[in-house]
Amino acid sequence: MPLVLPPSVLGFYLLLAFSPQHGIGKWLHDSFDLQFVFSFQGLILASVIYSMPFMLGPIKSALQQLPSSLAQASYTLGKSERETFLKVLLPNIKPSLFTAMVLTFAHTLGEFGVVLMIGGNIPNVTRVASIAVYDSVESMDYSTANTYSLILFSITFVLVIGVFIFNRTQAKSPLE
Amino acid sequence: MISINIEKKLKTYGGQQWLSINHDFATGSTTKISGPSGAGKTTFLKIIAGLTSPEKGIIRIDDTFWVDTSAKINLSPQKRMAGFVFQNYALFPNMTVREHLEYATKDEVWIDRLLKVGKLETLTTHKPEHLSGGQQQRLAILRALAVKPSLLLMDEPFSALDSEMKIALIAELKLLFAELGLTVLIVTHNAQELDGLCNGELRIDTNEKP
Numbered sequence: 001m002p003l004v005l006p007p008s009v010l011g012f013y014l015l016l017a018f019s020p021q022h023g024i025g026k027w028l029h030d031s032f033d034l035q036f037v038f039s040f041q042g043l044i045l046a047s048v049i050y051s052m053p054f055m056l057g058p059i060k061s062a063l064q065q066l067p068s069s070l071a072q073a074s075y076t077l078g079k080s081e082r083e084t085f086l087k088v089l090l091p092n093i094k095p096s097l098f099t100a101m102v103l104t105f106a107h108t109l110g111e112f113g114v115v116l117m118i119g120g121n122i123p124n125v126t127r128v129a130s131i132a133v134y135d136s137v138e139s140m141d142y143s144t145a146n147t148y149s150l151i152l153f154s155i156t157f158v159l160v161i162g163v164f165i166f167n168r169t170q171a172k173s174p175l176e
Numbered sequence: 177m178i179s180i181n182i183e184k185k186l187k188t189y190g191g192q193q194w195l196s197i198n199h200d201f202a203t204g205s206t207t208k209i210s211g212p213s214g215a216g217k218t219t220f221l222k223i224i225a226g227l228t229s230p231e232k233g234i235i236r237i238d239d240t241f242w243v244d245t246s247a248k249i250n251l252s253p254q255k256r257m258a259g260f261v262f263q264n265y266a267l268f269p270n271m272t273v274r275e276h277l278e279y280a281t282k283d284e285v286w287i288d289r290l291l292k293v294g295k296l297e298t299l300t301t302h303k304p305e306h307l308s309g310g311q312q313q314r315l316a317i318l319r320a321l322a323v324k325p326s327l328l329l330m331d332e333p334f335s336a337l338d339s340e341m342k343i344a345l346i347a348e349l350k351l352l353f354a355e356l357g358l359t360v361l362i363v364t365h366n367a368q369e370l371d372g373l374c375n376g377e378l379r380i381d382t383n384e385k386p
Contacts, residue, residue, distance in 0.1 A: 067264065067266065069264055069266035070268060072222075072227050072260070072262070072266065073266035073267075074268075074279075075226075075227070076227070076253050076256075076257065076258060076320070077279065077280045077322075077323055078257045078323060079254065079279075080254065087279065088268050092269050092270050094270075
């Protein structure tokens with residue numbers, strides 16, 4: 001669902017779910033003194049929920065491309081599914097894993113709707129760069145907006161170029 | 177003694193076929209398995225290893241049932257630990273030659289012996305992508321032997337070896353099989369290549385009805 005839902009809708013439901021007034025949010029607040037609404041940890045949780053599918057898709061696809069005989073060979077050596085996954089399957093999708101992590105990070109960096117909904121826009125607490133850009137434009141402060149935008153653009157550009165170069169040099173299928 | 181009496185439905189280009197095998201293999205014997213392409217030779221080995229299940233039947237190793245469909249017994253591949261040499265080798269791209277064997281066993285003396293048998297002592301730090309086809313095939317055989325299985329299943333294990341290497345390796349393997357008391361089943365398309373190694377033969381053909 002996070003793949004197809006508008007981020008603001010997902011953020012709205014997370015805001016309701018983690019509200020300290022009722023449900024899971026109340027239980028977390030009363031039992032563990034945890035508050036995910038309008039807090040930095042809430043931003044992290046919401047970003048993980050929102051971005052996880054973007055990471056899991058490529059990883060699942062990479063695992064499916066590995067020949068089934070790799071896992072089968074490991075099983076005949078007496079290895080469990082867990083050990084096979086950790087020592088045989090996961091190391092052989094390292095390039096896909098790296099690419100998925102970097103691109104998901106870049107994607108999360110520019111997230112707006114979800115983080116605004118659950119985190120609000122509290123300076124030094126939940127104000128992230130993408131929201132700061134919006135804020136600056138709202139207040140006609142184009143110079144600050146430009147600075148933030150340039151920083152975001154640079155980081156994303158470097159990450160994408162880095163992944164591109166990595167894929168060209170390292171990400172050759174281990175089975176080729 | 178290994179007693180096998182199984183039936184397995186196969187989907188082939190010609191439609192549905194049945195693989196029916198009823199055969200006993202003496203402990204310590206080496207059996208050549210032949211038959212036309214698509215007859216189910218590889219499937220037969222995978223059924224024994226526990227990598228796929230038969231529709232019905234039994235597989236009994238001495239007094240232990242690996243499969244008994246009527247009693248709903250079907251041991252996992254991990255519990256059977258039958259050595260398996262895959263036709264495509266199924267080597268782990270992330271592991272070196274030595275790491276392949278260390279993944280299977282902690283017995284360093286046994287690992288050194290296997291490396292010597294497979295003539296891979298000088299290539300221990302190489303990963304599969306840097307090995308020739310013949311070297312990869314030898315590593316696949318050594319890895320299957322590393323766990324000292326009681327039953328070894330080999331799917332076209334010598335197809336990538338030149339004749340000189342094949343003769344030398346078969347001679348070494350013959351000694352190892354005898355030492356370990358291994359029961360070996362070898363699928364082959366070239367029956368002559370196994371002369372002197374096998375002491376039994378099973379021909380597999382599919383049927384339209386079980």
